[in-house]
Amino acid sequence: MSSFARQVRALLWKDLLTEARTRELLGGMVVFALLVLVIFNFAFDLRVDTIEAVAPGVLWVAISFAGIIGLGRSFILEKDRGALDGLLSAPVDRGAIYLAKLLGNLFFMLVVEAIALPVFVTFFNIGIALPELALIILLGTVGLASVGTLFAAMAASTRAREVMLPLMIFPIAVPVVIAAVEATALLLTRGSSSSRAGWIELLVAFDLIFGILSFVAFDYVVEE
Amino acid sequence: MSVTSLPLANRRSESRWRALAWYDWVLAGALFITFVAALYTAFLWAPTEAVQGDVQRIFYFHVSLAWLAYLSFFVVFLASLLYLWRRADHWDILARCSAEVGVVFTTLVLITGSLWGRPIWGTWWTWDARLTTTLILWVIYVVYLMLRAYTTDRARGARFGAVLGIIGFADVPIVQMSVVWWRTLHPQPVIEEGGLPPSMLVTMLISLLAFTLFYIVVMRQRLRIELMRDEIERLLEEAEG
Amino acid sequence: MAVASRLAPSIATDLAFEIEGLVRRYGYRRALDGLDLVVPWNQRVAILGPNGAGKTTLLRILATLVRPTRGQVRVGGLELPSQASAVRRYVGFLAHQTFLYDELTARENLIFYGHLYGLPDPSGRADALLAQVGLADRAGHRVRTLSRGLQQRLALARAVVHDPPLLLLDEPETGLDLAGIALLGSLFYDATGHLRTVLFTTHDPELALALADRVIVLARGRKVFDRPASELTPAVLAAVLRGEGEIR
Numbered sequence: 001m002s003s004f005a006r007q008v009r010a011l012l013w014k015d016l017l018t019e020a021r022t023r024e025l026l027g028g029m030v031v032f033a034l035l036v037l038v039i040f041n042f043a044f045d046l047r048v049d050t051i052e053a054v055a056p057g058v059l060w061v062a063i064s065f066a067g068i069i070g071l072g073r074s075f076i077l078e079k080d081r082g083a084l085d086g087l088l089s090a091p092v093d094r095g096a097i098y099l100a101k102l103l104g105n106l107f108f109m110l111v112v113e114a115i116a117l118p119v120f121v122t123f124f125n126i127g128i129a130l131p132e133l134a135l136i137i138l139l140g141t142v143g144l145a146s147v148g149t150l151f152a153a154m155a156a157s158t159r160a161r162e163v164m165l166p167l168m169i170f171p172i173a174v175p176v177v178i179a180a181v182e183a184t185a186l187l188l189t190r191g192s193s194s195s196r197a198g199w200i201e202l203l204v205a206f207d208l209i210f211g212i213l214s215f216v217a218f219d220y221v222v223e224e
Numbered sequence: 225m226s227v228t229s230l231p232l233a234n235r236r237s238e239s240r241w242r243a244l245a246w247y248d249w250v251l252a253g254a255l256f257i258t259f260v261a262a263l264y265t266a267f268l269w270a271p272t273e274a275v276q277g278d279v280q281r282i283f284y285f286h287v288s289l290a291w292l293a294y295l296s297f298f299v300v301f302l303a304s305l306l307y308l309w310r311r312a313d314h315w316d317i318l319a320r321c322s323a324e325v326g327v328v329f330t331t332l333v334l335i336t337g338s339l340w341g342r343p344i345w346g347t348w349w350t351w352d353a354r355l356t357t358t359l360i361l362w363v364i365y366v367v368y369l370m371l372r373a374y375t376t377d378r379a380r381g382a383r384f385g386a387v388l389g390i391i392g393f394a395d396v397p398i399v400q401m402s403v404v405w406w407r408t409l410h411p412q413p414v415i416e417e418g419g420l421p422p423s424m425l426v427t428m429l430i431s432l433l434a435f436t437l438f439y440i441v442v443m444r445q446r447l448r449i450e451l452m453r454d455e456i457e458r459l460l461e462e463a464e465g
Numbered sequence: 466m467a468v469a470s471r472l473a474p475s476i477a478t479d480l481a482f483e484i485e486g487l488v489r490r491y492g493y494r495r496a497l498d499g500l501d502l503v504v505p506w507n508q509r510v511a512i513l514g515p516n517g518a519g520k521t522t523l524l525r526i527l528a529t530l531v532r533p534t535r536g537q538v539r540v541g542g543l544e545l546p547s548q549a550s551a552v553r554r555y556v557g558f559l560a561h562q563t564f565l566y567d568e569l570t571a572r573e574n575l576i577f578y579g580h581l582y583g584l585p586d587p588s589g590r591a592d593a594l595l596a597q598v599g600l601a602d603r604a605g606h607r608v609r610t611l612s613r614g615l616q617q618r619l620a621l622a623r624a625v626v627h628d629p630p631l632l633l634l635d636e637p638e639t640g641l642d643l644a645g646i647a648l649l650g651s652l653f654y655d656a657t658g659h660l661r662t663v664l665f666t667t668h669d670p671e672l673a674l675a676l677a678d679r680v681i682v683l684a685r686g687r688k689v690f691d692r693p694a695s696e697l698t699p700a701v702l703a704a705v706l707r708g709e710g711e712i713r
Contacts, residue, residue: 006583010577010581017568017569018569082562083566086562086623087581089553089558091581092581154387158374158376158384159376160374164371167367168371168388171395172364172391174360175395178405179402182405209394210391210395217391221384223383224380224525
């Protein structure tokens with residue numbers, strides 16, 4: 001195993017182990033996502049005819065807001081204990097730090113989505129094509145997490161850090177949200193599959209471009 | 225190497241940039257002339273548009289401002305890249321000032337767009353592709369300014385700003401694409417623009433020129449102020465130390 | 466020299482640290498204002514000085530956490546900041562923060578850092594270090610449950626997990642009891658029993674003279690005092706720090 005991969009694995013293991021022992025991230029994220037789903041029920045007075053129009057948006061609001069909670073916490077913890085300096089003074093590739101954080105954040109978001117999805121399907125009475133929905137959710141989550149991990153690293157070093165993270169992520173991730181919601185909507189209404197493919201291509205393009213940009217930019221964010 | 229740690233000889237060239245020079249007066253004069261020309265052509269000389277009437281005249285400024293906003297943010301993008309590459313303070317100052325000016329322009333684009341839209345569509349706002357994209361652009365760069373303001377360490381603020389300046393601008397075409405596709409699925413009232421007759425085209429170009437000169441003059445003065453502020457801080461620091 | 470060849474076989478250098486005209490600015494404040502310092506291999510140097518003198522900044526620059534604003538810095542012949550990633554393998558750093566993860570056990574922390582440094586047998590090394598610092602019986606306890614003094618011992622173990630030839634310690638005596646201080650001295654020697662090159666900051670003149678070969682004092686970002694420890698007594702050193710003694 002190359003040293004880069006070994007470092008990513010060690011860093012990821014450290015984050016997963018910490019979360020397994022404290023469960024502070026996942027608990028908050030799951031409850032929040034479920035809460036969003038419930039509140040939207042009251043906010044929109046959902047009837048059978050309006051559900052399909054609203055459902056995709058509700059799903060992605062739940063995912064993005066819950067995701068931001070997790071993204072924010074991951075770096076704040078590191079920063080508060082000054083542990084990031086411990087990583088930076090070691091011969092650790094900065095990209096490995098980014099990748100490990102990204103994979104960790106991705107993992108947590110996917111766990112939350114796996115829990116929230118059945119609840120969503122039940123609340124909104126939806127029959128869905130699961131594999132393709134899973135693909136859309138995966139691509140959308142990667143998009144949010146890739147820029148989100150970078151921005152979380154920045155936000156952790158600013159004042160008003162809880163506010164700065166969503167402010168940075170949401171405008172930049174607009175294409176992800178639009179594409180994910182539209183693709184989900186087309187899937188639910190069994191709409192044009194070529195349009196759906198177009199949105200999915202947009203998601204893939206965003207994930208690639210901004211995944212690479214974030215990976216490269218991370219170096220500049222953590223150095224002093 | 226930052227500007228202020230350069231040896232004294234170079235700092236003298238800095239002070240040359242700080243002072244008002246002959247070209248500042250030339251630029252100001254040119255700005256005045258072209259702006260008067262732009263106002264005249266837009267409000268008096270250009271023909272009244274058949275469908276929309278005189279309200280359409282705001283279009284010349286609306287489009288010019290939009291062009292300037294994109295220019296400003298492109299400058300932010302370039303200056304950010306140069307800062308990360310070279311680490312010279314003046315690239316950071318350029319990026320920061322251009323972002324400020326750009327946000328002002330973008331705000332005006334939104335306002336003129338809204339003013340234009342009200343008589344035409346009957347609403348103050350519509351989620352058409354251009355306005356939506358402009359709104360998101362506005363948010364991105366307002367957040368840029370907030371990020372700079374909330375980062376306590378100067379060098380770190382410069383680095384963070386540079387990263388956001390690059391990512392934000394790279395995002396613009398993708399946001400545009402996604403919003404346009406989205407809009408074709410959910411049609412909204414649109415700003416129709418056919419081809420422009422020559423007189424309107426000329427008016428448009430004069431307006432563009434006027435606003436571009438405005439950008440240059442404002443940026444130049446803004447940079448002067450920043451250089452002066454830098455110098456004052458440096459002197460204060462030396463006096464204390 | 467055996468130690469030098471570990472760092473960069475092609476570079477023959479007598480000097481562990483070579484610092485010339487080092488300046489570090491934060492905004493317009495100069496934390497370091499033209500520092501010159503030359504440290505040969507295997508020397509133990511104590512760095513003293515008032516708060517804000519630049520001691521921590523100096524260590525952080527040598528630990529590659531902070532870039533110099535100006536000046537030349539060479540660690541084992543390797544230039545900073547351009548060769549920072551190479552330097553990191555050979556430097557151990559103890560800061561004010563412990564760099565330990567609260568929710569991991571003492572053993573897990575050392576294994577984690579062992580992996581980061583690319584050690585062939587992180588678990589074995591962790592066990593050996595825990596024994597050496599007297600934490601073998603607390604190996605499976607989470608760091609959160611350890612006292613400050615024990616955390617400091619673990620932090621010291623972490624700093625030497627990769628057995629570096631160069632050691633940078635920022636106020637290592639913090640939280641340590643007498644046994645811990647004795648341990649500190651022993652950690653100045655690497656796994657083969659050779660003396661490392663050590664730079665440590667402290668506020669305690671007696672500790673400085675007990676552990677160091679050479680004492681320097683920083684003030685306002687510059688070196689104002691530099692003498693071998695053998696020429697000094699605690700009283701003299703304390704006077705220098707109070708600003709009464711001679712400055713050289």
